[in-house]
Amino acid sequence: MKSKKSDSKIDNIRHSLAHLLAMAVLEMDNKTKLAIGPTIENGFYYDFQFSDGFKLTKEDLPKLEKKIKHYIKQNIEFKHFEMSSYDAREKFKNEPYKLELIDKIIECGEKLSFYQSGDFIDLCAGEHITSTKEIDQNAFKLTSIAGAYWRGDEKNKMLTRIYGVAFENKAKLDEYMKMQEEAEKRDHRKLGKELELFTFSDEVGAGLPLWLPKGTIIRNELEKWAKETEKKFGYQHIVTPHITKKKLYEISGHLPYFKEDLYSPIDIEGEEYYLKPMNCPHTHMIYKSKTRSYRELPLRFAEYGSVYRFERSGTLHGLMRTRGFCQNDAHIYVQPEKTVEEFINVLKMHKYYYDILGIKDWRITLGVRNKENINDKYHGDNEMWEKAEELTKLALDKSEIKYVIEEGGAAHYGPKADIVIKSAIGKEYAIGTDQLDLYMPKRFNLIYIDKDGKEKMPYIIHRAPLGSHERMVGFLIEHFAGAFPLWLSPVQVKILPIADAHKDYAKEIFEKLEENNIRAELNDENETLSKKIRQGKIEKVPYMLIIGDKEIAEKKITVESRDKKDFGSQNIETFIEKLKKDIANRTL
Ligand SMILES: [Zn+2]
Numbered sequence: 001m002k003s004k005k006s007d008s009k010i011d012n013i014r015h016s017l018a019h020l021l022a023m024a025v026l027e028m029d030n031k032t033k034l035a036i037g038p039t040i041e042n043g044f045y046y047d048f049q050f051s052d053g054f055k056l057t058k059e060d061l062p063k064l065e066k067k068i069k070h071y072i073k074q075n076i077e078f079k080h081f082e083m084s085s086y087d088a089r090e091k092f093k094n095e096p097y098k099l100e101l102i103d104k105i106i107e108c109g110e111k112l113s114f115y116q117s118g119d120f121i122d123l124c125a126g127e128h129i130t131s132t133k134e135i136d137q138n139a140f141k142l143t144s145i146a147g148a149y150w151r152g153d154e155k156n157k158m159l160t161r162i163y164g165v166a167f168e169n170k171a172k173l174d175e176y177m178k179m180q181e182e183a184e185k186r187d188h189r190k191l192g193k194e195l196e197l198f199t200f201s202d203e204v205g206a207g208l209p210l211w212l213p214k215g216t217i218i219r220n221e222l223e224k225w226a227k228e229t230e231k232k233f234g235y236q237h238i239v240t241p242h243i244t245k246k247k248l249y250e251i252s253g254h255l256p257y258f259k260e261d262l263y264s265p266i267d268i269e270g271e272e273y274y275l276k277p278m279n280c281p282h283t284h285m286i287y288k289s290k291t292r293s294y295r296e297l298p299l300r301f302a303e304y305g306s307v308y309r310f311e312r313s314g315t316l317h318g319l320m321r322t323r324g325f326c327q328n329d330a331h332i333y334v335q336p337e338k339t340v341e342e343f344i345n346v347l348k349m350h351k352y353y354y355d356i357l358g359i360k361d362w363r364i365t366l367g368v369r370n371k372e373n374i375n376d377k378y379h380g381d382n383e384m385w386e387k388a389e390e391l392t393k394l395a396l397d398k399s400e401i402k403y404v405i406e407e408g409g410a411a412h413y414g415p416k417a418d419i420v421i422k423s424a425i426g427k428e429y430a431i432g433t434d435q436l437d438l439y440m441p442k443r444f445n446l447i448y449i450d451k452d453g454k455e456k457m458p459y460i461i462h463r464a465p466l467g468s469h470e471r472m473v474g475f476l477i478e479h480f481a482g483a484f485p486l487w488l489s490p491v492q493v494k495i496l497p498i499a500d501a502h503k504d505y506a507k508e509i510f511e512k513l514e515e516n517n518i519r520a521e522l523n524d525e526n527e528t529l530s531k532k533i534r535q536g537k538i539e540k541v542p543y544m545l546i547i548g549d550k551e552i553a554e555k556k557i558t559v560e561s562r563d564k565k566d567f568g569s570q571n572i573e574t575f576i577e578k579l580k581k582d583i584a585n586r587t588l
């Protein structure tokens with residue numbers, strides 16, 4: 001069953017495999033009730049309600065695969081036909097989910113379309129392959145089994161979803177599986193635990209990461225870098241509190257329009273206060289704290305600001321989706337005539353950051369209004385919107401960054417440029433949004449005194465090139481597979497004395513590194529050298545220094561590097577100079 005027409009042969013293969021999967025499940029439990037079985041990226045799934053007492057686990061998936069392979073070999077044909085609503089209801093009288101779908105299709109005035117493969121008939125809009133001989137039986141795999149609510153609604157019954165992947169040929173499947181394996185190895189939740197970067201606690205709550213000392217070093221290094229960069233680009237730093245009186249969100253329109261993103265208010269001396277879901281309104285109050293002159297503009301206020309947004313527990317995902325996060329935020333108040341130039345500067349900043357981090361592939365989706373449906377979803381008048389969309393496009397065109405336009409993707413108060421970055425293994429994450437906002441200045445009555453002495457309204461650019469600490473660090477863990485470049489590594493150098501006699505010299509080296517602000521650790525435990533090296537490799541430490549008799553005699557160190565070949569024997573001063581240079585340049 002699928003509501004959307006397929007558009008390619010591989011889609012038809014995936015879709016047909018979903019039907020074959022349903023056939024295989026029915027063969028094992030003929031009382032299973034069928035829900036839906038659509039195609040998804042790289043594959044397909046089917047949702048089932050098994051009969052009482054019947055269970056399937058991941059270990060059973062090969063059994064199902066075997067049955068599907070057996071069908072494929074039989075060259076089963078897929079035949080399309082239609083049925084009257086009476087016949088359809090009769091045929092599916094024991095299939096409650098299909099009956100619900102049939103009713104819905106009839107309600108929409110559409111035809112009831114079916115596909116038959118062997119004895120199996122499914123309600124289905126198509127399309128399909130003509131016969132199973134079009135499927136390469138070595139190019140599909142059932143990958144996982146999970147719970148899923150009927151129609152994705154947690155008020156409904158929990159069904160069992162079986163996922164599969166399928167490709168044109170085995171080589172493509174193998175490539176995909178290899179990539180998946182690599183992605184699993186790099187999973188930030190797994191590495192975050194192994195490398196002791198962050199943790200979660202039941203007592204604190206889901207979606208609320210606790211940053212461990214090593215993870216905090218990465219956060220702090222990113223923040224230091226962002227603040228240095230912002231200073232160079234003419235930003236000033238501010239700090240605002242995590243809560244606010246209700247009044248502020250009545251002005252911004254978060255109340256009542258975005259109440260579902262907010263946590264319930266807290267009562268402070270009889271007054272309602274909210275946790276902030278974004279930093280903008282607080283920052284606007286800083287703008288408003290005095291009369292602004294055109295001479296001050298563009299005024300760029302930056303803050304690594306903590307925000308809290310309501311997320312359903314089912315959508316939380318490690319550091320990637322949390323209930324509280326700290327944003328690399330800034331708001332630029334700019335004269336209308338300087339907006340494009342300023343927006344281009346913001347885009348330059350993106351490029352600089354991503355170049356340093358070795359993020360080669362990133363793109364922008366520009367969300368504009370849905371032209372056919374300009375209704376009260378969008379605040380502000382038509383003229384304002386056209387202006388904002390035109391200026392944003394102009395800035396993007398001039399900066400020569402590739403972008404696609406997405407109709408209907410705008411925020412309620414303006415067009416937004418969503419930035420998606422791609423990790424070294426091709427996993428994509430939306431990292432942040434830049435927005436040109438002509439609406440909030442009106443709501444907050446923001447003004448500046450222009451050259452001619454008249455009061456004018458500035459435009460606002462909201463920007464967050466490094467997204468949030470949570471998402472950025474999560475991304476970087478996967479991007480670097482935990483092997484951070486020197487400047488971001490929580491421990492930059494480990495010193496490994498071979499035996500007791502070498503500990504004093506090792507300590508001397510350790511102190512020299514510390515004096516030079518290099519994060520060093522001395523492993524003077526009574527273990528073998530190979531064990532110490534192994535441990536350092538697990539921790540993905542960039543450099544290990546081996547200290548033994550030879551090193552002491554020559555007053556040198558032996559350097560073992562994580563990424564390159566051995567540096568061999570070195571003078572400690574030369575080594576420190578090299579490290580300091582790489583840290584300062586944030587070398588990859
Ligand atoms: Zn179908």
Ligand SMILES: [Zn+2]
Nearest residue numbers: 278279280462
């Ligand atoms: Zn903002």
